[in-house]
Amino acid sequence: MTGPTLKVLGQLMDAPIKGLSGADVSKTTGIASGTLYPILFRLEKAGWLSSKWEDADASEMGRPRKRLYSMTSVGAQEARAAVSDILQGSGGLAWQS
Amino acid sequence: MAIVKAIIVAFLVKLGADEAKAWLPALAEWLVGVAVNRLDECERERYREEWSADLLTFPGEISKCVRALGMVCAGLRIGGMGIGPKIGAALSRVRGLRALERRLGAVFETYVLGISILLASVTENSSLSRWIHLPGFIYWVGIPPLIFLLFSPLCHRAISRLIGLRNRYSSRPSGQAQSPEEPGQIVGARAGERVEKTRDHC
Numbered sequence: 644m645t646g647p648t649l650k651v652l653g654q655l656m657d658a659p660i661k662g663l664s665g666a667d668v669s670k671t672t673g674i675a676s677g678t679l680y681p682i683l684f685r686l687e688k689a690g691w692l693s694s695k696w697e698d699a700d701a702s703e704m705g706r707p708r709k710r711l712y713s714m715t716s717v718g719a720q721e722a723r724a725a726v727s728d729i730l731q732g733s734g735g736l737a738w739q740s
Numbered sequence: 741m742a743i744v745k746a747i748i749v750a751f752l753v754k755l756g757a758d759e760a761k762a763w764l765p766a767l768a769e770w771l772v773g774v775a776v777n778r779l780d781e782c783e784r785e786r787y788r789e790e791w792s793a794d795l796l797t798f799p800g801e802i803s804k805c806v807r808a809l810g811m812v813c814a815g816l817r818i819g820g821m822g823i824g825p826k827i828g829a830a831l832s833r834v835r836g837l838r839a840l841e842r843r844l845g846a847v848f849e850t851y852v853l854g855i856s857i858l859l860a861s862v863t864e865n866s867s868l869s870r871w872i873h874l875p876g877f878i879y880w881v882g883i884p885p886l887i888f889l890l891f892s893p894l895c896h897r898a899i900s901r902l903i904g905l906r907n908r909y910s911s912r913p914s915g916q917a918q919s920p921e922e923p924g925q926i927v928g929a930r931a932g933e934r935v936e937k938t939r940d941h942c
Contacts, residue, residue, distance in 0.1 A: 665790065666797040676794065677813030680787075684818045707793040710786070 644725055647674050651682050652722045655692065655714045662695070662711030683712055691718030764801035771808035775815030787815070847884045 650672040655663060669679050686692040693715050696708045714722070772795065776788045791811050795804045 664794065664797075666794040669794075670797075676791075676807050676810035677817070678810075680791075680811065680814035681817040701789070706796055707789040709793045710790040 644729065647672070647678050648682050648686070649726070649729075650674060651679065651686070652691075652714075652718075652726075655712060656719060656722065658713060660713070661697075662713035664697075664709040664711055666709070668712070686718065687712070689718075691715060691721055761801060764805055768795055768801070768804040768808040771805065771812055775808070775811040778812075778815035778819035780819070783818075787818075843888055846887045851884055 651668055651674065654668050654672050665676070665679055665683060668674070668683075669676060672679075674682075683692065683694075687694055691714065692712050694710050694712045697711055699708060701708045769792070772788065772791050775791065776784045779787055791808075794811075795807055798804050798807055
């Protein structure tokens with residue numbers, strides 16, 4: 644699992660229930676769109692993330708709708724397991740030892 | 741004169757800047773269109789709206805264009821997850837053509853060498869019965885097919901087995917679990933299977 648993927652997962656685990664758009668994730672993590680969207684695509688296809696359109700009409704808002712991503716329960720479990728595997732493999736975090 | 745020149749330059753720069761400012765949103769939209777066209781048809785509308793909304797969250801026109809350029813990369817990457825087998829097939833065709841070219845080249849070179857030997861024999865011996873001498877004949881008839889065989893894939897495989905080389909493309913076990921890190925990678929033995937797995941949402 645790559646660093647940007649971990650960043651995205653970490654961001655989405657702390658996300659509000661309604662979810663975060665790709666632009667929000669990009670702004671908070673600093674990941675460029677060329678890296679971010681393939682990650683979101685892969686995670687969504689793997690079932691770790693789910694996405695839905697924001698609850699508003701595009702014509703009323705006068706702009707295109709945002710796609711909001713949120714972590715699935717399976718994704719949250721798998722992400723925690725993956726992170727713990729990584730931490731075990733690296734001998735834990737430096738500030739926890 | 742210098743003042744007039746400076747005024748003209750300033751005017752042209754202002755004109756260019758205004759023109760660029762007017763065109764940049766269209767450029768960003770065009771880039772999103774390019775990015776979206778890399779994707780499967782069933783995904784295009786979704787990503788067109790999503791990425792257009794994404795661009796609107798960035799205030800500057802240049803930053804929108806930079807962001808849209810990133811989306812072109814994203815489109816290529818996401819689209820590439822589906823066209824992998826096609827690229828693989830095209831590459832294997834190219835590899836096949838290159839192998840054929842190598843083989844034909846080797847045969848041609850060998851025949852050129854053989855003909856050169858024969859021509860040398862002709863110049864040395866005036867009699868027709870003497871210029872097809874046995875070593876030249878064996879070389880001309882026997883060596884090219886041997887070289888053709890050596891360059892053939894069958895022979896390559898046999899040599900690879902002999903020296904213990906493994907084909908890295910066939911060494912991956914079929915049915916290996918699909919990780920979220922690489923859902924576009926080959927899962928089964930057949931490429932078509934993989935496309936179905938990655939594109940079943942359509």
